[in-house]
């Protein structure tokens with residue numbers, strides 16, 4: 001059984017936001033108005049967080065693309081009263097919309113703040129309706145959503161492999177953000193296969209995980225040269 | 236007297252309105268009174284018209300060209316058969332309506348179930364092949380429990396993520 005993981009090389013990331021847009025298009029992420037955004041109701045499964053270091057004129061900006069960490073020990077699933085969010089046997093933290101009662105316990109429990117509540121029924125301009133991805137359902141008002149590692153792509157990839165009477169190969173299943181990254185900063189695959197790209201990169205000395213000491217065991221692994229001096233946790 | 240009348244009116248509105256809201260499916264009316272049985276009896280398989288079942292998630296409703304393959308010239312005197320050629324003359328596709336629908340948050344693939352899983356069409360579609368006129372609603376109204384029961388019986392995945400999207 002694979003254990004799906006993502007590796008993001010921060011030294012390669014240019015902060016171009018292609019992953020953010022790819023995710024929004026792939027997963028039918030609804031728009032919010034400026035007023036709603038001001039209330040903190042923007043939905044963005046993938047977010048590029050800028051970190052500005054130093055002072056003018058010696059300023060340096062770092063970028064951290066931040067999807068759901070697909071924690072191996074996820075705090076969010078433990079608080080869900082209805083099993084709407086849970087970790088499946090392939091390590092994917094699922095979010096089953098028709099089951100969700102919208103209590104938002106998981107939203108509060110996620111230390112990476114990647115769970116988003118649908119405050120409104122989703123709306124798209126008329127011209128965009130035909131662009132919605134039929135492989136992903138649109139979410140109703142009142143449920144929580146988050147990055148799924150594009151698991152709808154896994155559903156299709158598995159079926160294709162089955163039809164071709166073979167096992168799933170590396171590259172059969174890749175989320176939209178990884179596929180779109182023009183800098184080649186993102187990698188995806190099976191962490192339990194020691195020969196996979198992600199497993200090899202995860203062993204690198206440059207590898208670290210966000211808020212690792214919380215014990216969440218994220219399956220999104222970042223790479224950076226030297227000491228990581230991004231947002232520190234409070235001492 | 237007036238009160239009874241008012242009460243009756245409210246009752247009728249409530250029940251009628253409730254029915255409109257709660258009815259499970261709207262009635263499906265097909266553009267042509269298609270006779271499944273006659274086609275099956277003449278030796279056709281489901282796949283003769285629902286061609287995409289082996290390649291795609293949806294089995295597909297037949298294109299006009301598929302019908303014309305046999306019905307280019309009249310085989311019977313049925314006015315319903317004549318409609319096929321009328322559509323052809325107008326250069327229109329036949330707007331077949333979909334009978335069986337799953338919610339958008341479910342991924343169901345015919346290829347996966349019929350070809351790779353060897354499940355018969357009848358398991359989910361019942362006796363549609365024996366119908367002589369188009370039914371207005373599906374014989375079997377699939378519920379998630381039906382899916383799960385079958386998945387358990389065959390020992391295949393019951394991971395929510397395998398079907399929900």
Ligand code: SF4
Nearest residue numbers: 080100101103104106
């Ligand atoms: S908001 Fe939904 S997924 Fe989150 S804990 Fe509540 S029911 Fe579970």
Ligand code: SF4
Nearest residue numbers: 068069071074076110
């Ligand atoms: S990052 Fe948050 S939403 Fe994702 S698995 Fe971890 S706790 Fe759950």
